Amino acid sequence: MRRILTPTLAVAILLGASVVCPAQDTAAGTAKPLLTVSFSGYDELLADIKFIGKVGDNPKLAEGIEALLKMATKDKGLAGLDTTKPWGVVIQAEGEKFPVLGFVPVTDLQKLLDLLEESDIKAEDAGDGVFQVETPAKTVFVKEKGGWALFADSSGGLADAPDDPVAMLGGLHEKYDLAVRVSIKNIPPQQRQRAITQLKAGINLASQQGPDETDEQYAIRTGIAKQMLDQLDAVLKELDELVVGLAIDRQSGTSYLDMQVTAIEGTKTAAQFANMRQTKTDYIGFNLPGAAVTGNWAGTLSDADVTQAKSSIATIRTAALKELKQQDLSDDDRQLAIGLLTDLLDVLEKTIESKKSDGGMVLKLAPQAVTFAVGGAIAEGDKLEKVIKQLAAVVKKDQPELVETLKLDAETHKGVRFHTLSLPVPEEEAVKFFGEKVSVVVGINQQSVYLAAGRNAAELLKQVIDRSADDPGKEIPPTRIAVAGTPIAKFVAAVADENVKPLATMVAGLLEQSEGKDHITITTKAIPNGAATRLEIEEGILKVLGQLGQMLSPGGPAQPGQPAAPFGEPAQPKEVF
Secondary structure: OHHHHHHHHHHHHHHHHHHHOOOOOOOOOOOEEEEEEEEOOHHHHHHHHHHHHHHOOOOOHHHHHHHHHHHHOOOOOOOOEOOOOOEEEEEEEEOOEOOEEEEEEEOOHHHHHHHHHOOOOOEEEEEOOEEEEEOOOOEEEEEEEOOEEEEEOOHHHHOOOOOOHHHHHOOHHHHOOEEEEEEHHHOOHHHHHHHHHHHHHHHHHHOOOOOOOOHHHHHHHHHHHHHHHHHHHHHHOOEEEEEEEEEEEOOOOEEEEEEEEEEOOOOHHHHHHHOOOOOEEOOHHHOOOOOOEEEEEEEEOOHHHHHHHHHHHHHHHHHHHHHHHHOOOOHHHHHHHHHHHHHHHHHHHHHHHOOEEEEEEEEEEEOOEEEEEEEEEOOOHHHHHHHHHHHHHHHHHHOHHHOOOEEEEEEEEOOEEEEEEEEEOOOHHHHHHHOOEEEEEEEEOOOEEEEEEEOOHHHHHHHHHHHHHHOOOEEOOOEEEEEEHHHHHHHHHHHOOOOOHHHHHHHHHHHHOOOOOOEEEEEEEEEOOEEEEEEEEOHHHHHHHHHHHHHHOOOOOOOOOOOOOOOOOOOOOOOOO
16 A cells, blocks of 8 residues: 555645646647546436435435526526536646646537526637636636537637547546546656655654654654655656546446556556566455455565665664663663564564565454454564563563463464463443453464454454465455445444434444445555556445435435435425434
């Protein structure tokens, strides 16, 4: 995920800079697209609204939207607009200017301009078929050409408008209902550098040493920040584009938001993205049926990732050891602490050097049992286990009362050694989820480390280990996290107070009817020279959102399974539950 988030942050910064800072080195007359916005068209939008209405038991939702539109336009609707075609806007870089060119499909431009006058937006004839439109934001120039209303921020910007403006969208309208493309490589280099300089100045200003921060802590924090900035500077020079798109797939019954980041072919960044193509996990057991949340990740670290991580560890090691030597400790305690810290950082460094990222997590919910587990690949697990046992010995010495609850080598399951700790649950409300004591389990062998906590921690960990052993080397996306609505809603319905219980029970009932289509999923996968992340919402979740929307709408609530009154029609008074 770091490979996705870092470019995204960079784009956000540079996009903001491109709006306020003039470009300096883009040759005049060579316009290049910077920002492209695509809308699939009114008919596609209406079809999606009809789908959402159907899913949410409100089949007249689209009719209600159209009725509102007619009311707002004094019964003119969308006169003059071609509802079958897409819309678009492109912001370009041309010398020191950022011209804007957009298009809207029309059947009659004059009717559309007349419609704008209903909102006090006036259009004046500027000659040669061009109209000057005064909007609250700025002046726009409009001209009809081949069934398109072309608009620009200057009359000259319409002169070289293409005959087929849809080609400027690059197919975005075919993939998404609404999409934005940022062409990062077309941001002028001087402007990129200006943005980086401003970012560095801001971080330096915010990186002043705090009054309670030691020199060592300050060195660690600023050292890591500098490494991140250096990486950001390098990556920005190699990114190609960022695409964000929203769509509803009416056939599969899902809605999704995509984010795609690509690098220029042949660059180091593109090679790093290529590491995501073949990903396999030895921890597929975390993907347990019926769990509320599951997640898996796998991949190969690049040489640059390893170098940066090892540099950070070296900074932490130096500062932490220096601080330990200054602590008021006995020689024996100091040597013990230094040894433990050294071993722990050695394990972390060896794990990074292996370049292997592989692991997973799971959360299971039941009315009287909340259990969580996480785990993954590690190098030199035996050395980490040695650290754990030394820490346990220190804890037992300082707190003898934990001798009975802290058990080393409590049991072994398929080569994984379990070390357990039982802790009292202080909150009375939490007792019904965890019992009088919450169980914490650390499972470890030379290649893996696990941590589980909850009422059935050991049992859950055994399930994960067994399922993983049955299907090793399972091919998966680089990252996948899934949240299941039904078990979460059932859990809330079982434990909530009387004010929330009816609503949670209704939601749980709706989700149970979805036949398993009740997930919100985040998945990352490799694409040519880049990576794509998708947030997907399944039909069962959309149905719940539709029902909740009806309950909160001005027309009034509806009982579960019954359609609410469409916009503009009064709902009959009914009890919600």
